[in-house]
Amino acid sequence: MCGIAGFWSPVPLADTGEVVGCLARMALALRHRGPDDSGTWSDGRVGFAHTRLAIIDLTPTGRQPMADEQGRASIVYNGEVYNFAELRRELEAAGQRFRGGSDTEVILRGYLVWGDDVIRRLRGMFALAIWDRARRRLVLARDRLGKKPLVHGWHGGCFFFASEAKAILAWPGFPRRADLSALHDYLTFQAVPAPATAFAGLSRLPPGHMAILEDGKLRLERYWQAPLAQETKARGGEAKEEFLALFDEAVKLRMISDVPLGAFLSGGVDSGAVVASMARAGAGRIKTFTIGFSEDAFDERAVARLVAERYGTEHRDYVVTPDAALLLPLLVWQFGEPFADASAVPSYCVAAIARREVTVALNGDGGDEALMGYPVYRACRLSGALDAVPAPLRKGLAALARALPFGRSSLTMLRRAFRFAQEMGEPRHRRFASWVATFADADKARLYGDALVELGARSSADLLAPYFAGDAPMEAEASAADVANYLPNVLLAKADLASMAASLEARSPLLDHKVVEFALSLPPETRLAGNRTKAFLKDAMAARLPGEILERPKRGFAVPVDAWFRGPLRAMLRDTLGSAAAKARGLFRAGEVESLIARHEGGAENHGNRLWSLLMLELWHRAWIDPAEPPTRPEAPPLHVA
Secondary structure: OEEEEEEEOOOOOOOHHHHHHHHHHHHHHOHHHOEOEEEEEEOOOEEEEEEEOOOOOOOHHHOOOEEOOOOOEEEEEEEEEOOHHHHHHHHHHOOOOOOOOOHHHHHHHHHHHHHHHHHHHOOEEEEEEEEEOOOOEEEEEEOOOOOOOOEEEEEOOEEEEEOOHHHHHOOOOOOOOEOHHHHHHHHHHOOOOOOEOOEOOEEEOOOOEEEEEEOOEEEEEEOOOOOOHHHOOOOOOOHHHHHHHHHHHHHHHOOOOOOOEEEEOOOOHHHHHHHHHHHHOOOOOOEEEEEEOOOHHHOOHHHHHHHHHHOOOEEEEEEEOOOHHHHHHHHHHHHOOOOOOOOHHHHHHHHHHHOOOOOEEEOOOOHHHHOOOOOHHHHHHHHHHHHHOOHHHHHHHHHHHHHOOOOOOOOOHHHHHHHHHHOOOOOHHHHHHHHHOOOOHHHHHHHEOOOOHHHHHOOHHHHHHHHOOOOOOHHHHHHHHHHHHHHHHHHHHHHHHHHHHOOOEEEOHHHOHHHHHHHHHOOHHHHOEOOEOOHHHHHHOOOOOOHHHHOOOOOOOOOOHHHHOOOOOHHHHHHHHOOHHHHHHOOEOHHHHHHHHHHHHOOOOOOHHHHHHHHHHHHHHHHHHOOOOOOOOOOOOOOOEO
């Protein structure tokens, strides 16, 4: 796993020494992604920087930036290509001769033989850049599901790219300005959805895309798209066997490593399925890692032990007491953009603990979106069925629900039921967004100050409209929307940045693109059988996992943020959101923010997720927008574990 960065200039930059120094600054900003080695290369017009976390081919032949012997092409690459051995055999048969054993060299030589089509042949997670000297073209690419990030932008006529925005911002003179439209969407979706970033002038390459810079013009080309909701098809009784074969192959491919390897193990089906498959593949005694909290509602250690005991893993579980006030500066720096999923805290903690013993960890990310593990899909099924009710009647019932008295902003189950009823008259995509949004449109209307008020006229929910065409079951459309948006923008961003903060490589077998394609091809009634979420996966794993895990209600990887804001983080929250600097931004109405805090502290309403969103946004402004220079990486605070 690595960090990559670089630039393209329309004319050669004059001071070669200064260019190398600027590339070194970009590499330094990404050192957490690759502490084992770093390198730079430039011909004055194009420059690459790289930091390396050595996983495959630990010899110097794996160093980057890498070029072929004739200098026809150069590459920087971040990720793992799991079918590189197979591709290497094809290339050797085509006459290519290799100097080392890295997957980087396989991609480079594959480009020389197959051109851009090499990207379509890769099975894994990656973000890369290739400079084709002969054709004077720069090719960027990102993996199909968006596991590895890639950001790009223009400044002063030059083009820049990097694994993380912070590396581009390290280039002298690159501006740092907040994109208010992107922040408007962040408040709905917990993170800024691609292709935007929180910084004006910087964009995110969407998953499954290439960006080709040629003759000074950049064009995007999609090379892969997840199957649409309309493309599901019935499968026979052999579907589970076919899925298990694909899944076991994906797990086995991700066990290739020249460094110590383990797995994250929660109390859920997904991570348990991964550990079970690792054991079946003959992985020996697997190292597994679980963290819990002193609050029983957030502690899954006892359930995780059921899988650890069944498969005889070398299990480690810990009670973590994170000092969030000390940890937040590191996370704000690490994510580099406002990020409102509070599970980033335990994600970093478990990665930091695992890194003490392993360099690679497999996880269970991806099962909920493609295989319908979220309870919201049940609501979508019911709501989609109500489309048969005449629109005027639905709108009348929604108006009645809006007129009823209840805690207007409480995120209890009662609130969710009312929200469901209120949205009955809306288009499908707006219904779905309202149920999952941190701040719905009506919430924003009350909250926004002068700086954002005009943006409130645009519904962030409309970004999801292309996935809800109305000619497929609504739950299937919601699943496809989550795979394309929530998965890469929130969950995979969290997994990548939290693990990279600890210099740990995280691998996700359930997000192998062949596994995802198969899962999305299953009819929704197979994935969501009756009222039973993730039914297909649970049935497929019936012989491999304890029944207590298979039938447990869905629980996220959460932290007690609600209690934190009534206890240890209460003063920090008030001091930060009530500060003169926060009020001067004009983003929010001070009285509404104060009311939100007071209602939460009173205990009758729960606004933990919303307050976390506002807190992370203000801390991001303080770290990345207000100072004259980009911040340096804070020291990682000690983890209190037992």
